[in-house]
Amino acid sequence: MWDSLRQSLDLTLFWEYRTILLRGLLQNIYIFFGGALLATALAFAIGAARLSKRGTVRIFSTGYAELFRNTPEYVFLIWVYYVLPIIFSRLLATKINFSPYAAAVLALGVSYSGFLSETVRAGILAVPRTHIEAAMALGMSRWMIMRRIIAPQAIRRMLPEALNQYVSLFKATSLVSLIAVEDLMYQVSMITVHEMRPLPLYTGAALLYCGIIIAAAQCIQHLSDRWRQRGWA
Amino acid sequence: MLDNFNRLVLANLHTLGAGLSVTAYVCFFSFLLAVVLGAIACLVRLYVPFIRIVAIGYIEFCRATPIFVQLLWVNYVWPEVFGFPKSVLGAGIIALALQSSGYLAETFRSGIEGLPKGQREAALAVGIPQFQIMRRIVMPQVLLVMAPSLVNQMTVVIKSSTLVSVIAIPDLMYEALKIVNAWFEPIEILTSTALIYVVAIFLISMLAKRVSDRFRNKYGLAAQA
Numbered sequence: 001m002w003d004s005l006r007q008s009l010d011l012t013l014f015w016e017y018r019t020i021l022l023r024g025l026l027q028n029i030y031i032f033f034g035g036a037l038l039a040t041a042l043a044f045a046i047g048a049a050r051l052s053k054r055g056t057v058r059i060f061s062t063g064y065a066e067l068f069r070n071t072p073e074y075v076f077l078i079w080v081y082y083v084l085p086i087i088f089s090r091l092l093a094t095k096i097n098f099s100p101y102a103a104a105v106l107a108l109g110v111s112y113s114g115f116l117s118e119t120v121r122a123g124i125l126a127v128p129r130t131h132i133e134a135a136m137a138l139g140m141s142r143w144m145i146m147r148r149i150i151a152p153q154a155i156r157r158m159l160p161e162a163l164n165q166y167v168s169l170f171k172a173t174s175l176v177s178l179i180a181v182e183d184l185m186y187q188v189s190m191i192t193v194h195e196m197r198p199l200p201l202y203t204g205a206a207l208l209y210c211g212i213i214i215a216a217a218q219c220i221q222h223l224s225d226r227w228r229q230r231g232w233a
Numbered sequence: 234m235l236d237n238f239n240r241l242v243l244a245n246l247h248t249l250g251a252g253l254s255v256t257a258y259v260c261f262f263s264f265l266l267a268v269v270l271g272a273i274a275c276l277v278r279l280y281v282p283f284i285r286i287v288a289i290g291y292i293e294f295c296r297a298t299p300i301f302v303q304l305l306w307v308n309y310v311w312p313e314v315f316g317f318p319k320s321v322l323g324a325g326i327i328a329l330a331l332q333s334s335g336y337l338a339e340t341f342r343s344g345i346e347g348l349p350k351g352q353r354e355a356a357l358a359v360g361i362p363q364f365q366i367m368r369r370i371v372m373p374q375v376l377l378v379m380a381p382s383l384v385n386q387m388t389v390v391i392k393s394s395t396l397v398s399v400i401a402i403p404d405l406m407y408e409a410l411k412i413v414n415a416w417f418e419p420i421e422i423l424t425s426t427a428l429i430y431v432v433a434i435f436l437i438s439m440l441a442k443r444v445s446d447r448f449r450n451k452y453g454l455a456a457q458a
Contacts, residue, residue: 004313072392075406075427082419092281171299178301178399185302200307206298207308213297 007199014204017191024187025208031181032105035173036166038109045122046113061117064185068114073107073172080107081179086171104176112134112169116162160224167216170226174209184208245412245422252408253429257304258402259322263329264390268383268412270330271337278338279345288338288375295335300393312456330395340382344375345394366395375453381446388438395430405429 049061049214068076081103085091088096098106127150135145188205192198242249278288298306308324311317318324348371356366376383398407409426413419 005394008310008314026337066435067431069432070388070392070438071427072430072434074395074397075423078406079423079427082413085421086420172303174299175396177399185305189305192309200314202302202306202309206294208292209299209302210297212362214293 004199007197008203009200011200011204011207013195013197013200017187019061020187020191021184021208024066024184027101027181027183028176031101031108031147031176031183032166032170032173034101034105035108035169038105039112039165039169040162042110042113043120046117047124050117050121051124060113065114065117068111069118071111071114072180073111074175075180077104077107077175080110093207100176100179100181103179104173104181108169108172108176111172115165115168119161119165120154122161123154126157127153145147155212156227159164160220160229163220167213167220170215170216171209237418238425240367241412241418241422242425245408248412249253249405249426249429250407252403252405253433256391256404256406259325259329259397259402260391260394261386263326263394264333264387266326266330267333267337267386267390270334274338275345279342283412289368292338295331296339298332300328300332300337301396301399303331304396304400307331321397321400321402322432324400325402329390329393329397336386336389336417340379340386341375344379345371347376360421373452377449380449381442382446382456383443384438387441388434391430391434391437444447 018155046061046064049057052061054060081098081100084103084106085096085098131149131153132145135149140148173183174185177183177189180186184205188201192201195201272289274292276291278285281288282401295303304325305327308320308321309329311324312319318327352370353366356370361369395406398404398410401407405426409422412422416422
């Protein structure tokens with residue numbers, strides 16, 4: 001046991017392949033940013049739609065959020081990669097193929113937009129009703145109220161929670177290796193096949209992710225504490 | 234379309250059913266293990282001074298590592314280092330439990346720390362032993378407070394359990410992908426699988442929320458909107 005423990009904590013092999021692994025990690029980061037951008041855009045649309053005055057809009061957007069909050073990311077990722085291109089091809093009567101990258105960004109973005117829309121909704125609801133009424137009394141247009149009264153306050157209030165969602169999204173990017181995006185875990189598996197030494201590689205990957213995410217979580221904690229002190233969040 | 238549905242989904246219903254029961258088995262045991270591990274980690278973190286740092290490290294590691302990475306790590310590294318788990322099924326259950334136990338430990342902790350200190354002191358003052366204080370005063374209240382997070386974590390376990398197909402545990406996703414690979418027609422089967430998961434998770438979380446709200450109402454905590 002001690003020998004194998006030492007072996008798995010001996011990360012020289014992990015260090016030896018650092019350029020390849022870093023290149024993999026870079027793919028994770030690209031997909032993370034793509035997914036985060038998509039998720040944020042969708043979340044704002046859905047979150048606002050869930051507070052709409054029209055009943056049908058509200059029902060559809062709530063259904064959307066519930067659907068994607070309850071869909072396992074992995075199943076949805078596979079579905080987007082294998083099924084969606086076929087459906088599009090049939091609808092448009094042309095051959096369409098998704099690159100694994102596009103499928104990964106699309107699947108993760110849409111999955112996490114469900115969670116984020118909840119955050120957006122809570123943020124908008126937290127803006128005091130009287131502020132909106134005061135703005136209306138001053139004769140601001142709806143768009144101006146949205147842009148200058150609701151959005152700044154809602155965004156500040158939802159930032160800490162949204163950042164936590166982004167951390168989850170980053171964790172979920174480890175799944176994309178399963179549809180052959182050449183990310184960190186993909187490279188780890190490839191190197192394992194090549195070297196036949198899984199212990200240090202998988203341990204190294206776990207520790208690397210752990211380090212990145214703990215660092216990110218600490219930053220978020222620090223930032224949101226500062227925001228709280230300034231009375232923002 | 235309907236032909237395909239008959240041929241791919243209905244004809245394979247028993248296989249999918251078998252997969253679903255494996256999924257249920259994995260989820261049930263990993264959630265159970267997660268609650269136990271989470272409670273132990275939390276109690277160690279709060280009440281055992283010297284190995285507190287170990288518990289903190291454990292909790293942080295479990296929370297900060299993606300489930301997929303943990304799954305492969307447990308599956309490939311643990312058997313050689315610790316001598317267990319002996320089967321992929323064990324590895325899947327342990328990996329899922331590890332992930333959730335970290336989150337649950339933190340939920341337990343916030344529940345325990347949220348209790349008024351006076352209750353504990355009062356119980357000590359009337360001479361109730363430590364263990365009984367835990368069992369009869371702290372735990373019932375903590376469980377009520379954390380019921381919604383428990384429900385939430387349960388859905389997370391079910392969602393993450395789809396990944397155990399990667400290490401060849403024959404769960405629902407594994408059986409579905411096997412059918413896809415046999416026929417190369419993914420539309421019906423993958424869509425049905427996704428729907429089965431969504432409906433299952435939705436129903437279970439609804440049911441669990443109902444039960445937890447019921448208890449919270451009965452014992453004085455208002456149900457959450």
